[in-house]
Amino acid sequence: xxxxxxxxxFTVRKPPHGSIYVYEGLEVKLIMAAYDADISxxxxxxxxxxxxxxxxxxxxxxxxxAATYGVMVDYEISKMYVDRKSMEDRxxxxxxxxxxxxxxxxxxxxxxxVVEAEEIAAMMGEQHNxxxx
Amino acid sequence: xxxxxxKSPFGNGSLESCLRxxxxxxxxLLLEDGVNGAIxxxxxVGLIEQAMAKNEVYAISADLKARGLTNLxxxxxxxxxxxxxxxxxxxxxxxxx
Numbered sequence: 001x002x003x004x005x006x007x008x009x010f011t012v013r014k015p016p017h018g019s020i021y022v023y024e025g026l027e028v029k030l031i032m033a034a035y036d037a038d039i040s041x042x043x044x045x046x047x048x049x050x051x052x053x054x055x056x057x058x059x060x061x062x063x064x065x066a067a068t069y070g071v072m073v074d075y076e077i078s079k080m081y082v083d084r085k086s087m088e089d090r091x092x093x094x095x096x097x098x099x100x101x102x103x104x105x106x107x108x109x110x111x112x113x114v115v116e117a118e119e120i121a122a123m124m125g126e127q128h129n130x131x132x133x
Numbered sequence: 134x135x136x137x138x139x140k141s142p143f144g145n146g147s148l149e150s151c152l153r154x155x156x157x158x159x160x161x162l163l164l165e166d167g168v169n170g171a172i173x174x175x176x177x178v179g180l181i182e183q184a185m186a187k188n189e190v191y192a193i194s195a196d197l198k199a200r201g202l203t204n205l206x207x208x209x210x211x212x213x214x215x216x217x218x219x220x221x222x223x224x225x226x227x228x229x230x
Contacts, residue, residue, distance in 0.1 A: 011227065013150070045150050085153070121156045125134055130227045 007038045009127045012047035016065070017057060022050045023065050025133030030068075033075040040079035040127075041072075042120055043112065044086045047133075051082060051098050051112055066098055073101020073110055080112040083120060135224035139165035142177050147229040152180055157187040162220060163209075164193040171197070173204045181206050193217060 010029055014021040032039060043051055050069070057064035072080060080100055087093070099109040124130060136155060142148035148163075148170050155161065161184060163170050170177050171192040184190060191210045197203070205211070212220075 013147075013229070044154070045146060083154075086150075117153045121154045121159075124154065124227060125156050125159075127225060130225065132228050132230055 005036060005038050006128045007040070007126055008032065009124060009130045010039070010041045010133060011130060012041065012043045012050055012133050013045040014133065015046035016050040016055070017060065017062070021133045022047070025131075026065055026068055028131065028133075029072075029077060030075055033077050038079075039077050040081065040123065041077065041112075042081045042083065042123070044083035044120070046086075046090075048082055048087045048090055048092060052092065052096055053098050069098050069100055071101065078110070081120060081123075082112045082114045084114050084116055087114065134159045135162060135220050135226045136160070137162045137164060137226060137228045138167040138170065139228070139230065141166040141169040143169060143175075148177070149180065151229045152184050155184065155188055160189045160191065160220060160224060162191045162193070162212075162217065164196055164217070166196075168192045168196045168200060168202060171205045171209045172202055173206050178206055181209075185209075191216070191220065 010025055012022060012025055016022045029039065029041060055064055055066040082097065094111065094114055097111045099111055101110045102108060103110055134156065136151045136159060138148045138151050140147045148167065170181060181190060185208045189210065191212050194211045194213050197211065
């Protein structure tokens with residue numbers, strides 16, 4: 001059991017910038033990426049706004065973090081998922097999503113994977129732990 | 134899996150989202166303002182009853198008492214904090230904060 005790689009999921013349900021949740025969640029992900037864990041990240045509800053392309057926080061006077069999502073794949077966190085209904089309810093399409101890295105072989109841009117609620121529910125059921133942001 | 138909801142479903146979408154992501158056999162626990170979802174005769178009854186067909190639904194007694202809620206949807210199991218601990222012990226937890 002102790003040798004087993006832990007499966008840890010992050011669920012992101014808060015919109016970015018209005019609170020510190022999403023940013024803190026990102027920090028925790030990057031820290032945990034340094035450990036040997038099987039990490040997945042699921043954006044749902046208002047959390048999908050954190051993945052919108054073209055965020056510019058300059059006039060808010062805060063550091064934006066959208067670009068940091070763009071290096072997730074470099075941190076070997078490539079299991080990033082978006083709940084389709086949450087995205088569509090908020091007028092977003094796959095084209096609106098941030099690029100989170102590029103494919104090692106093809107160098108094609110990688111985007112978070114859009115999935116259905118049932119698939120997310122099944123993944124939740126496999127986790128050792130779920131962290132909520 | 135144990136899903137906990139602590140926000141009122143009448144001002145927040147957490148309960149509805151939670152119900153959308155539950156697997157059959159998962160357990161739902163309503164606590165704090167989330168217990169508003171346990172009341173009979175509300176617009177949430179249909180969704181809760183639908184969930185109860187494949188999931189157990191619990192509510193924390195202290196939160197119900199604090200809010201004077203006695204008329205609950207039949208089938209909802211009322212538990213105390215010790216019962217809450219038992220559920221947490223048995224399941225991986227996801228809190229819909």
